[in-house]
Amino acid sequence: xxxxxxxxxxxxxxxxxxxxxxxxxxxxxxxxxxxxxxxxxxxxxxxxxxxxxxxxxxxxxxxxxxxxxxxxxxxxxxxxxxxxxxxxxxxxxxxxxxxxxxxxxxxxxxxxxxxxxxxxxxxxxxxxxxxxxxxxxxxxxxxxxxxxxxxxxxxxxxxxxxxxxxxxxxxxxxxxxxxxxxxxxxxxxxxxxxxxxxxxxxxxxxxxxxxxxxxxxxxxxxxxxxxxxxxxxxxxxxxxxxxxxxxxxxxxxxxxxxxxxxxxxxxxxxxxxxxxxxxxxxxxxxxxxxxxxxxxxxxxxxxxxxxxxxxxxxxxxxxxxxxxxxxxxxxxxxxxxxxxxxxxxxxxxxxxxxxxxxxxxxxxxxxxxxxxxxxxxxxxxxxxxxxxxxxxxxxxxxxxxxxxxxxxxxxxxxxxxxxxxxxxxxxxxxxxxxxxxxxxxxxxxxxxxxxxxxxxxxxxxxxxxxxxxxxxxxxxxxxxxxxxxxxxxxxxxxxxxxxxxxxxxxxxxxxxxxxxxxxxxxxxxxxxxxxxxxxxxxxxxxxxxxxxxxxxxxxxxxxxxxxxxxxxxxxxxxxxxxxxxxxxxxxxxxxxxxxxxxxxxxxxxxxxxxxxxxxxxxxxxxxxxxxxxxxxxxxxxxxxxxxxxxxxxxxxxxxxxxxxxxxxxxxxxxxxxxxxxxxxxxxxxxxxxxxxxxxxxxxxxxxxxxxxxxxx
Amino acid sequence: xxxxxxxxxxxxxxxxxxxxxxxxxxxxxxxxxxxxxxxxxxxxxxxxxxxxxxxxxxxxxxxxxxxxxxxxxxxxxxxxxxxxxxxxxxxxxxxxxxxxxxxxxxxxxxxxxxxxxxxx
Numbered sequence: 001x002x003x004x005x006x007x008x009x010x011x012x013x014x015x016x017x018x019x020x021x022x023x024x025x026x027x028x029x030x031x032x033x034x035x036x037x038x039x040x041x042x043x044x045x046x047x048x049x050x051x052x053x054x055x056x057x058x059x060x061x062x063x064x065x066x067x068x069x070x071x072x073x074x075x076x077x078x079x080x081x082x083x084x085x086x087x088x089x090x091x092x093x094x095x096x097x098x099x100x101x102x103x104x105x106x107x108x109x110x111x112x113x114x115x116x117x118x119x120x121x122x123x124x125x126x127x128x129x130x131x132x133x134x135x136x137x138x139x140x141x142x143x144x145x146x147x148x149x150x151x152x153x154x155x156x157x158x159x160x161x162x163x164x165x166x167x168x169x170x171x172x173x174x175x176x177x178x179x180x181x182x183x184x185x186x187x188x189x190x191x192x193x194x195x196x197x198x199x200x201x202x203x204x205x206x207x208x209x210x211x212x213x214x215x216x217x218x219x220x221x222x223x224x225x226x227x228x229x230x231x232x233x234x235x236x237x238x239x240x241x242x243x244x245x246x247x248x249x250x251x252x253x254x255x256x257x258x259x260x261x262x263x264x265x266x267x268x269x270x271x272x273x274x275x276x277x278x279x280x281x282x283x284x285x286x287x288x289x290x291x292x293x294x295x296x297x298x299x300x301x302x303x304x305x306x307x308x309x310x311x312x313x314x315x316x317x318x319x320x321x322x323x324x325x326x327x328x329x330x331x332x333x334x335x336x337x338x339x340x341x342x343x344x345x346x347x348x349x350x351x352x353x354x355x356x357x358x359x360x361x362x363x364x365x366x367x368x369x370x371x372x373x374x375x376x377x378x379x380x381x382x383x384x385x386x387x388x389x390x391x392x393x394x395x396x397x398x399x400x401x402x403x404x405x406x407x408x409x410x411x412x413x414x415x416x417x418x419x420x421x422x423x424x425x426x427x428x429x430x431x432x433x434x435x436x437x438x439x440x441x442x443x444x445x446x447x448x449x450x451x452x453x454x455x456x457x458x459x460x461x462x463x464x465x466x467x468x469x470x471x472x473x474x475x476x477x478x479x480x481x482x483x484x485x486x487x488x489x490x491x492x493x494x495x496x497x498x499x500x501x502x503x504x505x506x507x508x509x510x511x512x513x514x515x516x517x518x519x520x521x522x523x524x525x526x527x528x529x530x531x532x533x534x535x536x537x538x539x540x541x542x543x544x545x546x547x548x549x550x551x552x553x554x555x556x557x558x559x560x561x562x563x564x565x566x567x568x569x570x571x572x573x574x575x576x577x578x579x580x581x582x583x584x585x586x587x588x589x590x591x592x593x594x595x596x597x598x599x600x601x602x603x604x605x606x607x608x609x610x611x612x613x614x615x616x617x618x619x620x621x622x623x624x625x626x627x628x629x630x631x632x633x634x635x636x637x638x639x640x641x642x643x644x645x646x647x648x649x650x651x652x653x654x655x656x657x658x659x660x661x662x663x664x665x666x667x668x669x670x671x672x673x674x675x676x677x678x679x680x681x682x683x684x685x686x687x688x689x690x691x692x693x694x695x696x697x698x699x700x701x702x703x704x705x706x707x708x709x710x711x712x
Numbered sequence: 713x714x715x716x717x718x719x720x721x722x723x724x725x726x727x728x729x730x731x732x733x734x735x736x737x738x739x740x741x742x743x744x745x746x747x748x749x750x751x752x753x754x755x756x757x758x759x760x761x762x763x764x765x766x767x768x769x770x771x772x773x774x775x776x777x778x779x780x781x782x783x784x785x786x787x788x789x790x791x792x793x794x795x796x797x798x799x800x801x802x803x804x805x806x807x808x809x810x811x812x813x814x815x816x817x818x819x820x821x822x823x824x825x826x827x828x829x830x831x832x
């Protein structure tokens with residue numbers, strides 16, 4: 001039989017990444033002064049599982065590398081080597097290396113082994129230096145596996161064939177052998193599979209019937225095995241019982257006795273049997289030559305997983321609770337369906353009330369089910385937060401700052417896709433806070449603050465949104481410094497009047513670097529504007545509260561999911577469109593005196609001293625509208641990337657949640673549209689992408705604003 | 713159909729073991745650690761127990777000790793799945809009453825042939 005092991009790879013990768021996370025957080029909490037054996041055990045277990053799985057599923061490279069890590073951890077666990085910071089750092093580095101190796105393997109690409117090879121050497125040096133470790137099971141394992149060579153297997157009493165001799169075996173099991181689940185009969189039967197067996201039962205150990213314990217074995221056996229096999233093969237049959245049984249194996253020829261093996265010798269030869277089995281265990285490729293040469297099979301192993309892992313599918317781990325609640329709801333749905341079915345079977349007007357009740361129940365079931373299905377995609381933000389303790393520790397070390405990280409609301413859930421995309425912006429903001437926000441210990445003390453800076457990541461739900469706050473007690477953002485920089489970079493005019501808040505928010509403007517010395521960590525002015533754009537792509541917002549000398553707080557607000565949108569439905573000719581509710585500022589009926597036309601084409605409306613260009617949506621999408629005049633219909637003012645535009649439409653309809661269907665996958669990508677949805681009556685409504693729309697009409701608007709500036 | 717209880721804290725190992733054994737016609741129950749395995753063993757009757765050594769909450773060695781103390785599992789074959797081929801861990805397993813062991817990494821074929829050694 002042949003089982004394709006690649007089907008288990010995905011689960012292996014996921015649990016390995018989880019294991020690495022466990023190792024990482026465990027290592028970060030480990031302090032060499034007060035070592036908790038439970039913590040070491042947890043870290044060890046995670047490494048151990050990765051090694052075992054990697055070996056089983058054919059990732060020899062990972063398994064070999066983890067082996068050295070595990071060896072060090074085992075010494076820590078056994079207490080044979082004191083835990084040192086340099087050792088912990090080395091293991092932390094190995095976590096990164098392992099993660100990279102596994103990511104490469106998961107992606108199906110050939111892993112870069114330079115880092116792992118180098119680190120492995122470091123481990124070997126580290127392990128050979130300082131305390132000489134007690135002979136542990138691991139070193140034994142290694143050395144014995146080196147001992148196994150085909151020559152050695154052949155060097156044993158040669159398999160001359162049954163006619164020239166036989167194995168003479170004396171098998172005296174311990175009395176309580178059956179209490180370990182081992183049966184002498186099974187062992188003898190197994191021997192008989194190797195060749196012809198002749199057995200004599202010995203009864204001289206049998207006690208008096210009255211003192212006989214039926215759960216003990218008093219019999220023993222003399223066995224002659226006529227088989228052309230090596231001693232190792234015979235020993236393998238006794239592998240599990242040899243330690244507490246007396247097993248003598250002799251090769252007997254007609255002329256002479258070739259070998260006498262006593263229990264002590266079997267101990268040592270048994271050692272070489274087991275790694276031999278391991279070497280065979282590596283050969284999981286069906287078409288591979290199964291020669292018993294560990295070196296060779298390992299070489300071919302290194303290239304093998306690359307082929308197997310190429311088919312990668314994304315998956316998500318869902319707690320049983322969520323699935324149970326879904327199953328519950330399906331159950332209720334079935335009940336509602338059968339109830340409605342019954343009403344429909346022989347319907348009469350007097351059942352109208354029950355029909356309405358049933359439909360209401362159906363509506364509720366559907367809504368609950370929708371929420372419940374959405375919850376499946378939701379994962380706790382701790383998956384993202386968990387990378388920060390390490391990051392903060394490393395960066396603080398590099399910057400020579402003292403920083404205490406506090407994580408709050410780690411169990412707050414959000415959509416998996418949103419979470420994956422918010423990770424990098426968060427990292428950037430945290431780096432920014434550490435680099436530019438929190439001061440050096442000396443500066444802090446000089447300002448009467450504790451030497452250790454405080455960095456807090458907090459997540460919580462608010463309405464249909466998740467809010468993530470990054471706050472520090474650093475020096476804050478000085479509006480005057482920003483002002484100087486902005487004038488220098490030509491972002492604002494020298495006499496431009498801006499509030500402190502407006503000035504501070506300029507850090508989200510492309511091309512503004514506030515740090516006086518650009519560090520290699522963050523801040524070449526390519527940072528915060530990219531962060532803001534990423535957040536906007538997720539239909540989210542970011543705001544800033546900062547006080548000079550007291551610190552800064554960044555508040556990111558993201559929709560819980562990207563697959564549902566709070567939409568404003570609107571009519572344009574015969575078509576219905578959807579605008580994201582979050583992008584709408586207001587909707588107005590335009591009066592004649594509000595409108596002026598600039599640069600020939602574009603209309604501009606004046607809205608509270610602000611000029612807002614108006615785009616006729618029917619022109620963009622080439623639709624025959626009901627109203628062509630701006631004064632009929634409605635102008636919806638929307639905003640994207642700090643740019644306001646008015647959209648002229650025929651009418652506003654209801655506001656409702658819509659499920660976004662991708663145009664890319666169902667049709668093709670269209671500029672200005674982010675997707676489509678299916679409305680209650682079955683018609684398709686297109687969802688307007690404001691940022692994309694701005695791209696289409698951008699040139700026109702730019703001309704307009706230039707014209708506006710020259711006009712004023 | 714023989715019933716097998718398989719305990720391992722690694723999901724991928726459990727999947728592999730279950731897939732292999734079910735494919736060979738065994739009835740498999742999974743357990744995520746020693747505590748889980750012990751409670752499942754108590755509420756069901758198994759012909760064979762397969763257990764990882766390193767598990768959280770209750771490790772494989774403790775599990776074997778606890779199982780052997782139950783009248784129903786006094787003679788039941790219990791195999792340890794272990795990466796530790798060193799003698800000391802094996803002896804600990806044996807002392808606790810394990811029948812034998814399968815050394816990781818192993819492939820499905822080896823797992824089956826070992827299990828068939830114990831179950832007819």
